[in-house]
Amino acid sequence: MKDNKLKTIFVCSNCGESSPRWMGRCPSCGAWNTMVEDVVVPEPKAAARSASARPSGVTGITARRLSEVSTTEEKSRIVTGISELDRVLGGGVVLGSVVLLGGEPGAGKSTLLLQLCGAISGRCQVLYITGEESVRQIKLRADRLQVPQQNIHLAAETDIDEICGLIEQTKPDLVVIDSIQTMHCNDVSSSAGSVSQVKECSARLLTVAKNCEIPTFIVGHVNKDGAIAGPKVMEHIVDTVLYFEGDKTLPYRVLRAAKNRYGSTNEIGMFDMTGHGLTEIENPSQVLLEGRPLGTSGNCVACTMEGTRPILSEVQALVTKSSFNVPRRTASGFDFNRANLLVAVLEKRAGYFFGSLDVYLNIVGGLELDETACDLAVCLAMVSSMLDKPIDDKTVAIGEVGLGGEVRNVTFLELRLREAQRIGFTKAIVPRHSLKQLDPKEFSDIELVGVSYLRDAIQAIK
Structure with a gap:
């Protein structure tokens, strides 16, 4: 009867680690306040059986040949x-x-x-x-x-x-x-x-x-x-x-x-x-771009890949004078640390000072742009808001921005450009190195502007 007595343990709801006592932090995964109380009934102890007690060659399992399994x-x-x-x-x-x-x-x-x-x-x-x-x-x-x-x-x-x-x-x-x-x-x-x-x-x-x-x-x-x-x-x-x-x-x-x-x-x-x-x-691209403000500064269209599907999304940036000693940085739908990195690149490599300015980033539609191919669009949106100069409504920016201010290649560029061309965009700012891999005949309805550095991309929107 003692073996069947109820036993209280504490189990981590994050990783499943069990402990006989409560702990504020799980020793296995390191999560805080995830140890929850659980009650279990210990199984009765069974008599120990040696390996020799099992009859040799006796089993109820059958194996199938792999080539006979239908797929x-x-x-x-x-x-x-x-x-x-x-x-x-x-x-x-x-x-x-x-x-x-x-x-x-x-x-x-x-x-x-x-x-x-x-x-x-x-x-x-x-x-x-x-x-x-x-x-x-x-x-x-x-x-x-x-x-x-x-x-x-x-x-x-x-x-x-x-x-x-x-x-x-x-x-x-x-x-x-x-x-x-x-x-x-x-x-x-x-x-x-x-x-x-x-x-x-x-x-x-x-x-x-x-x-x-x-x-x-x-x-x-x-x-x-x-x-x-x-x-x-x-x-x-x-x-x-x-x-x-x-x-x-x-x-x-x-x-x-x-x-x-x-x-x-x-x-x-x-x-x-x-x-x-x-x-x-x-057609998520068309839905996400509906109601987009036209002729407004701080807006740029990026193209992200979700699996094999390219999706166009609007990047909004608001750069304004700060009323605090330490300017605010806010990003919704974009990685906060990545946004600070791009602000530092714009200051060091492009000569735009954000030290006394608040920067607010927003991705319309609730999407999470976690791909580096959206770096160029984010940078252009911030510069557009800072200069109060709108970017052409039919322009899409695709490219990764490095710490040296260079615009690097991205994957699936052809799929992204086909989606932009299908929606009706007439101009695309892309890495210059990627132009060698593209067939101009396939993109006759869209102007491809190749840039090597961030400064070149900013000049292309002025």
Whole structure:
């Protein structure tokens, strides 16, 4: 009876490290205030068995020849019909895969998955398990979104064993679990949502998904830092980790893959949140540039690559006289340290003094420009605002700026220029070294201005 006594431990919600006592800082990952209390029941001690006790050559496992495993796309993936979601997943939902979808409350996770169920319900049987809402609430949302409901089966349950039994009994083509933090396992004594419960429930769902080859989508809550609540081992268990991002004040939503065993993690999907659900944004460049102020200083268009997709985005800069002894530097959607680096390059190499000026940078549309190919556009926007001289509205700037003030080559320049030419831009400021790799016949509708140094790029906009 002593072995079955409840035991209290403290587990890090960031990395899964356990400790018999509480600590302010996790000794494994170094995160602060992530040790949460958990209750476990120690397993009874089993009699020690030597290796010789196992019968030689006896096993219940069978191995398949690698050449006999089918990998055809028609049999291994389910194309959802939502092109933005298929792009992020790598071409569709892989049979037997487990996908973890995380995001802020109200981002639209349940809406996206319900629309996914409706998109494939015409040819697949779908099982939707809800632990947070009632079946009637799901019905009301489905009516509002006007999704097909014929082959969608609902169940409001939180017992993971009952859920796994239902999946094995009905054998649907797709399973949705909303959400993993509400599920509980009777074999674990801790409360639902704890580290032990999340790990155990995820492992059991993974076993059923792999054995029955049923793709499973799991909704996961996020903590205050934006990471999926629960230990990192949960992200190691699943095959794909998706993050649904977006500012609540803006209608745009971005779907990113933080981990994908069946495709690239660089692709993104863009959606527009409307009263009738999420609609795909097939031309994000045009959407992000809508309503752009024309003839205003401090604006320049950059082109960033999200996977294989080039996206044009507007960079706004405001340079004004500071009323403080130490001028302010603010960057929204752009790396703050990178912005300070570019300000130093403009002062040292181009001769523009920002020591008594406040600098504010903003990327329109909620995108995060973390690519160095956007350096040139940021520098030109700051100089334009400082001189109060507008940049031509049909000009795009592409290039990386080095510490010596040089403009360096960037990858996928042809794709970026084709996108700019398709949108209607007539002038592109690019690194001079890259002009040798371009065919002028392909860019007859856009003027290519090659620059070697930052000073040359500034002269091109004057």
